[in-house]
Amino acid sequence: MAEKSNPKRDAFVRDLISKMSLEEKVGQLLTFTQRGTMLTPSNIEQITRLHCGGLCLEPFTLETCKNLYWGNSQIDPNFKPPEDYFTISNTYFSGSTPGVSITPGDYTKFLNKLQQIALSRPNRIPLHMVIDFEGDFKNDYMAGGIRQFIPPMGMTAIDDEKITYKIGLTIAQQLTKIGITWMYSPVCDVNLNPKNPEIGVRSFGDDPHACAKHAVALIKGLQDGGIACSAKHFPGRGDSATDAHDVLDVVDVDKKRMWEVELVPFKAAIDAGVKCIMTGHVIYPAYDDQYPATLSEKVLKGLLREELGFKGVIVSDAIGMAAILKNWPLPKACAMAIKAGCDQILLKADDESRTQCYFGIKMAVESGEIPMERIDEAVERILKLKYDQGLFKTAGKLDPAKAQKFAMSKPVVDFSWEVAEKALVVMRDNKNLLPLTTDKKTLVIEQRIPYEFTGKDPYMHTHMFCERMVENWKVEDSPNLILVDTGFAASEEEMAECLELAKQVDLVVMTNYYARIVKAGNNAKLVKKLKEAGHDVVVVTNHPYEIGATAEADAVVCNFSGTPDSIRAAADLLFGKIKPCSTTKIPVKLDF
Numbered sequence: 001m002a003e004k005s006n007p008k009r010d011a012f013v014r015d016l017i018s019k020m021s022l023e024e025k026v027g028q029l030l031t032f033t034q035r036g037t038m039l040t041p042s043n044i045e046q047i048t049r050l051h052c053g054g055l056c057l058e059p060f061t062l063e064t065c066k067n068l069y070w071g072n073s074q075i076d077p078n079f080k081p082p083e084d085y086f087t088i089s090n091t092y093f094s095g096s097t098p099g100v101s102i103t104p105g106d107y108t109k110f111l112n113k114l115q116q117i118a119l120s121r122p123n124r125i126p127l128h129m130v131i132d133f134e135g136d137f138k139n140d141y142m143a144g145g146i147r148q149f150i151p152p153m154g155m156t157a158i159d160d161e162k163i164t165y166k167i168g169l170t171i172a173q174q175l176t177k178i179g180i181t182w183m184y185s186p187v188c189d190v191n192l193n194p195k196n197p198e199i200g201v202r203s204f205g206d207d208p209h210a211c212a213k214h215a216v217a218l219i220k221g222l223q224d225g226g227i228a229c230s231a232k233h234f235p236g237r238g239d240s241a242t243d244a245h246d247v248l249d250v251v252d253v254d255k256k257r258m259w260e261v262e263l264v265p266f267k268a269a270i271d272a273g274v275k276c277i278m279t280g281h282v283i284y285p286a287y288d289d290q291y292p293a294t295l296s297e298k299v300l301k302g303l304l305r306e307e308l309g310f311k312g313v314i315v316s317d318a319i320g321m322a323a324i325l326k327n328w329p330l331p332k333a334c335a336m337a338i339k340a341g342c343d344q345i346l347l348k349a350d351d352e353s354r355t356q357c358y359f360g361i362k363m364a365v366e367s368g369e370i371p372m373e374r375i376d377e378a379v380e381r382i383l384k385l386k387y388d389q390g391l392f393k394t395a396g397k398l399d400p401a402k403a404q405k406f407a408m409s410k411p412v413v414d415f416s417w418e419v420a421e422k423a424l425v426v427m428r429d430n431k432n433l434l435p436l437t438t439d440k441k442t443l444v445i446e447q448r449i450p451y452e453f454t455g456k457d458p459y460m461h462t463h464m465f466c467e468r469m470v471e472n473w474k475v476e477d478s479p480n481l482i483l484v485d486t487g488f489a490a491s492e493e494e495m496a497e498c499l500e501l502a503k504q505v506d507l508v509v510m511t512n513y514y515a516r517i518v519k520a521g522n523n524a525k526l527v528k529k530l531k532e533a534g535h536d537v538v539v540v541t542n543h544p545y546e547i548g549a550t551a552e553a554d555a556v557v558c559n560f561s562g563t564p565d566s567i568r569a570a571a572d573l574l575f576g577k578i579k580p581c582s583t584t585k586i587p588v589k590l591d592f
Contacts, residue, residue, distance in 0.1 A: 013383045017376055024123055026362045027051025028379045031130060033348045035063040036099045037110050041089035047117050049088050050358050053382055054128035056346060058140050060099050060452045065351035067095030069320045074353035076329035082363055087355050101456040103144035104178050105404030111179035115396030126395030130182040133171060134202055136542055136561045137515040143455040146407050147416035152187055153201040154423040154560030156210050156587040161217040168221020170415055176226040177403040181389055184278055186218045188231045188265035189238035194545045194591055198243040198516055201543055201560055205587040208261045212268035219274050228385055231269040233280030233317055235293060236262030244281040248292060248323035255286045267308055275385060276313040281323035300341030313381045315344040331360025339370045343378035420565035422581045424573050427549050427556040433538055434555055435576030438477035443501050444469050445510035447488045447523055460564045465511050468571035489520035499533055507536050513562045514543035524550050540570045546592040
């Protein structure tokens with residue numbers, strides 16, 4: 001889709017760029033993480049001294065320089081600072097400390113404050129506020145009753161483009177009222193590998209055309225609601241058995257296959273007018289056998305710009321992932337990515353690497369490695385996006401009361417519940433164990449969702465499934481119910497406890513969710529142990545592949561999402577209070 005002409009905008013942006021210093025331009029190319037909901041000196045200085053263009057919001061934990069990113073420090077020990085080098089303040093909180101629960105109204109106030117700091121800079125350029133809000137366990141704001149929705153695979157399971165569009169529109173309307181402007185969604189990877197540890201239900205599925213159809217519907221909904229979308233992870237991470245957070249993968253397929261599979265959803269997204277595309281840290285030898293897409297001019301300028309005709313903003317995936325960090329020092333990688341064609345670098349690190357990366361790009365410009373024209377081109381795209389979203393007029397001025405009212409409004413709440421119900425699938429019930437009855441002695445085993453990834457409030461907490469099971473249980477039959485929890489992946493001690501408790505009951509009902517963020521795995525091993533001990537087992541999972549819907553379980557309900565309404569809806573279905581939608585299907589091929 002061709003970029004719409006806007007002479008007034010273009011003149012405004014050109015005039016602004018002509019007045020900007022190199023330091024201000026380099027800052028616009030960087031998005032730093034804003035963790036937590038309290039202001040720190042580090043937060044302030046990444047805006048005022050490093051001139052950052054945007055903030056990636058993660059309110060579920062605290063900002064700190066002490067954390068390791070994917071187990072690694074992002075500092076380049078061999079970095080040679082220039083004469084004008086400086087460092088900014090650091091915060092020395094514990095990186096494992098969870099953040100606080102915050103309402104949509106209070107979060108609006110906080111984001112207004114951050115924008116007001118940005119607007120106090122000489123150039124008065126507002127920040128873009130970016131978030132991951134994919135559904136399932138990939139939502140970076142989940143407190144205060146905010147409604148979260150199913151991930152892409154759940155949308156394809158329902159297979160109603162109008163619902164997919166409305167999900168996007170509703171999410172955007174919630175978030176834009178809070179002050180969020182940009183989203184690192186949707187995932188356009190075609191998930192060909194059932195054992196893909198990184199993508200899974202984050203993808204719309206394994207059919208490229210189904211992926212394209214629902215990606216376009218979601219993009220239109222989100223962008224009609226005022227959010228700038230980022231189709232990711234270009235040119236596709238679906239046919240992989242590794243996680244880019246851990247290693248650099250090579251997907252060795254020819255160009256024909258790429259155009260028939262991987263590129264189909266991205267081309268559809270571009271044709272539909274997607275504002276941004278996020279790069280993938282993966283090598284595609286068909287286009288470049290040396291560099292991952294994030295660092296490849298052949299992929300970004302050749303394939304994405306020239307062959308696919310994309311005119312919008314190219315943003316890197318988090319540059320500090322091990323796929324990059326283990327192969328290139330971070331300051332060098334940032335400069336390489338900008339030179340290759342990235343307009344925006346995402347840095348999800350809260351330590352000295354922010355300054356190193358800022359100077360890494362600045363030094364590359366000063367040495368002539370990156371032409372000033374490349375910098376101006378990138379800044380122009382970023383500023384045009386901010387202008388088109390009205391940020392130069394609205395940033396820092398949003399009404400907290402309106403944000404709170406909309407997020408809690410009955411239409412939003414009702415629609416969230418409707419979607420959660422429609423996304424339910426009974427994958428098997430070999431022994432006719434469903435619906436459950438309360439006269440049968442039952443053990444309920446619930447995985448604890450990592451505390452930092454819950455809302456920490458009555459709507460979203462670590463025991464939502466057990467809570468809903470009790471709500472469905474007859475009071476007079478309460479002695480028949482035993483509740484126990486485990487880590488997301490049960491320890492040996494926890495498995496021993498569950499096996500001992502199971503001796504007292506007729507049936508085990510348990511969650512077996514899968515989350516990429518939990519490297520220890522999930523409770524598939526516990527399911528197998530319970531079956532080996534002779535117990536009947538009912539599993540609720542978010543993941544239709546074998547790691548979630550284990551072959552050993554007697555009954556499996558897939559809800560596609562570990563979000564509050566999906567968890568509660570699955571419990572209701574177990575008791576027959578919700579009937580599965582006849583048209584909702586598992587949208588991927590299964591190999592077990």
